[in-house]
Amino acid sequence: MALWTLFGLMGGKATTPWPKERGENGQYGVLGMPRYNPEACQEGCDECASVCPTRAIETSGDNLSVDYGRCVVCQLCTEVCPAGAMTSSDNWAFGVRSREDLLWSDTGGHHEVLHPTKSRAFKRSLHIRHVDAGSCNGCESELQALNNPFYNLHRLGIFFTPSPRFADLLLVTGPVTRAMHEPLKAAYDAMPEPRWVMAVGTCAVSGGIAAGNYACGTGVEGVLPVDLYLPGCPPNPAAIMEALLMFLNRTPQRVRGGQISD
Amino acid sequence: MIGTRIRQLSPPSLIENAEALHASGGRIEFAYAWSPAGQTRQVRYVSSIPREREFEMWVVPDVGELPSLTPMLPLLGWYEREMMDLQDLKFTGHPEPYPLVIRSDDNVLLNGKGHRTQPHANGRPYLPDIDATDVQQLPFGPIRADVLESAEFTFVYVGEHIIHYQPRLFFKHRGMEKCFEGAEPQHAVVIAERVSGVGSVGHALAYCEAIERAAGCKVPVRARALRVLLAEMERLYNHLHYLGHLCNTTTLKVGEAQGKLLEERAKQLNSRLTGSRFLRSLLVPGGLRRDLNPGKWLGDALENLREEFASYMDRLEKSESHLDRLITTGLLPERVAFDHGATGPIERASGLDRDLRRDHPYAYYEGLPLVVPIFTEGDAYARERVRFAEIDASFVLCQRILLLLEPGPIRADCAPAPSSEGLGWSEGPRGSLFYAVHVGSDGRLARVKIKSPSFSNWRAFPFTVHDTNMMDYAINEASFGLTMAGCDR
Numbered sequence: 249m250a251l252w253t254l255f256g257l258m259g260g261k262a263t264t265p266w267p268k269e270r271g272e273n274g275q276y277g278v279l280g281m282p283r284y285n286p287e288a289c290q291e292g293c294d295e296c297a298s299v300c301p302t303r304a305i306e307t308s309g310d311n312l313s314v315d316y317g318r319c320v321v322c323q324l325c326t327e328v329c330p331a332g333a334m335t336s337s338d339n340w341a342f343g344v345r346s347r348e349d350l351l352w353s354d355t356g357g358h359h360e361v362l363h364p365t366k367s368r369a370f371k372r373s374l375h376i377r378h379v380d381a382g383s384c385n386g387c388e389s390e391l392q393a394l395n396n397p398f399y400n401l402h403r404l405g406i407f408f409t410p411s412p413r414f415a416d417l418l419l420v421t422g423p424v425t426r427a428m429h430e431p432l433k434a435a436y437d438a439m440p441e442p443r444w445v446m447a448v449g450t451c452a453v454s455g456g457i458a459a460g461n462y463a464c465g466t467g468v469e470g471v472l473p474v475d476l477y478l479p480g481c482p483p484n485p486a487a488i489m490e491a492l493l494m495f496l497n498r499t500p501q502r503v504r505g506g507q508i509s510d
Numbered sequence: 511m512i513g514t515r516i517r518q519l520s521p522p523s524l525i526e527n528a529e530a531l532h533a534s535g536g537r538i539e540f541a542y543a544w545s546p547a548g549q550t551r552q553v554r555y556v557s558s559i560p561r562e563r564e565f566e567m568w569v570v571p572d573v574g575e576l577p578s579l580t581p582m583l584p585l586l587g588w589y590e591r592e593m594m595d596l597q598d599l600k601f602t603g604h605p606e607p608y609p610l611v612i613r614s615d616d617n618v619l620l621n622g623k624g625h626r627t628q629p630h631a632n633g634r635p636y637l638p639d640i641d642a643t644d645v646q647q648l649p650f651g652p653i654r655a656d657v658l659e660s661a662e663f664t665f666v667y668v669g670e671h672i673i674h675y676q677p678r679l680f681f682k683h684r685g686m687e688k689c690f691e692g693a694e695p696q697h698a699v700v701i702a703e704r705v706s707g708v709g710s711v712g713h714a715l716a717y718c719e720a721i722e723r724a725a726g727c728k729v730p731v732r733a734r735a736l737r738v739l740l741a742e743m744e745r746l747y748n749h750l751h752y753l754g755h756l757c758n759t760t761t762l763k764v765g766e767a768q769g770k771l772l773e774e775r776a777k778q779l780n781s782r783l784t785g786s787r788f789l790r791s792l793l794v795p796g797g798l799r800r801d802l803n804p805g806k807w808l809g810d811a812l813e814n815l816r817e818e819f820a821s822y823m824d825r826l827e828k829s830e831s832h833l834d835r836l837i838t839t840g841l842l843p844e845r846v847a848f849d850h851g852a853t854g855p856i857e858r859a860s861g862l863d864r865d866l867r868r869d870h871p872y873a874y875y876e877g878l879p880l881v882v883p884i885f886t887e888g889d890a891y892a893r894e895r896v897r898f899a900e901i902d903a904s905f906v907l908c909q910r911i912l913l914l915l916e917p918g919p920i921r922a923d924c925a926p927a928p929s930s931e932g933l934g935w936s937e938g939p940r941g942s943l944f945y946a947v948h949v950g951s952d953g954r955l956a957r958v959k960i961k962s963p964s965f966s967n968w969r970a971f972p973f974t975v976h977d978t979n980m981m982d983y984a985i986n987e988a989s990f991g992l993t994m995a996g997c998d999r
Contacts, residue, residue, distance in 0.1 A: 382998075385993050435653055
């Protein structure tokens, strides 16, 4: 007979108090979305746009257009940039309500956040049905981590539920492959109203690395109405938690116009 | 091709060569089709021969149709079906000539043209109608309970007893091999890292080795040593996750929590060392993208983790309720494991003594103190014990690398010549991984074939489910530690 409970108790509390003050989010060292600094950008240089595997960076005229909804965090742009206009950062909390907020804009951080979650009833109790619509298993690995003792998502009143019938939020990962297109829509149709959809991971937001391939689509948009976007490859558990809390109006949205505020 | 002996075979001689391979105790590792520009399409079979370091690659011209080798070498069944689906090849005499990857009404060809003319038709596995009143059919999936990958399973059962089990995979087929085509060899490692998230290092490593063999590139010692460190750290967090998940299925709740907490600690070490919890964005053909500075902290942190793991394992080994559910569950006999191509911890738990790290050394494995645990029982408990021993071995390897790491360059020039080709491999946490790359005349990738370990193990898995009972199914599946993403690609 192994004394699981005794040893478990002796180990002390493993759960982080984060997002409360002085809590560790557990993401020490994690590289997030590259930070774009247009002032450092050299004229006529398109190094970053030419290496970007998902066209998250494109040249439009003399300027770059940067779409964090397409970024797979591969860091290639930060390595080829000769001028420091693309630099590595620890900005991984990129959950937004509006897809436009993932597009870099120099007026970022000013406009009002649109349509906050209407029903207060879900603020302290949210049930999620997850659907894997063709991910690489990276997002699933991080979603599974949410219920490990370190993050312990339950403590925030957020639960995964087996049946879409009990779910308030449909959390979709993957670019929506042809074969998962129909099951995904069936899961959504089975949900009671009000219902919301969250696209987790760059694949679900914009299709990711395989976007538009013969076998898959370009994310959840156009398949289901998306209420919450969280790019990342994969988004880490703290980023997923923060996005969920933002959706529940428990923390403010930090990213506007592709720029993050602390 | 470096590391590979190429033999041109004519289609009629295929059968006799397969017989000779079978008699020698060799095994086909994988097979794929490749259409060189302006030449006849070829089918390539890569095999390993006992006690030989080199792989043997047969190149067979596709003359319209080839004899199916599946009746003799069952593990080829899925490879041949995959080629029939994606490249429209014909194999005569195939025992299961049904679509595998793409449903017939999807009408999409990888190297050809095609368009869909019919709506999707999920949930129709190729099963005969059953005319017996007591027998029930349970289709389960593709969306399953909990946070799991998509796949559909059909159980044919009476009461608790499973008569027949049919998994239907490839719901997650993304066409990853196609993504490589036309990409720059240096940058396509980003794609390889995203084939299977929890196998990022294994995939990137096999891809880089393939490009490096095509280019004849010598990777600096420090980069090779750090690659071993990364590959073993990947094995650690995967195996720790596996143990936590296995405890979940045996309803050992505290054991599950502690296993997953150890996994989380390992992932946090990953991000502290590399900036990525999945150890991504480091490997590149020719070496590493940037140097790592593990320092003393990593050795100390790994030693702490090892001590916690040791006491965790000790408690698991004393938990009778846990062991009772594992012992004799999901038996995979050695013969079935060999014939159907089981790989990694699965084959090593069924008595097959194979490990690419030892048998075909790559990166920096040659000369390292590598222990390859073998168990012969073939049950879920043996599969757990193989993982226990591999975790121990990984800790030893990591510490050894940290000891012998010398400063030095970490990247060499690596540009494969136009029209070159290379084979790369690595032993991932789930088993053998292969990449075969073909560079086009423009220096960009023309074809990349990915052989992932789960593709092999899914083929063997159903044989452990037929004629067992429902209560053991979840435990058995967890004990295999399969992924869909790598299998479906």
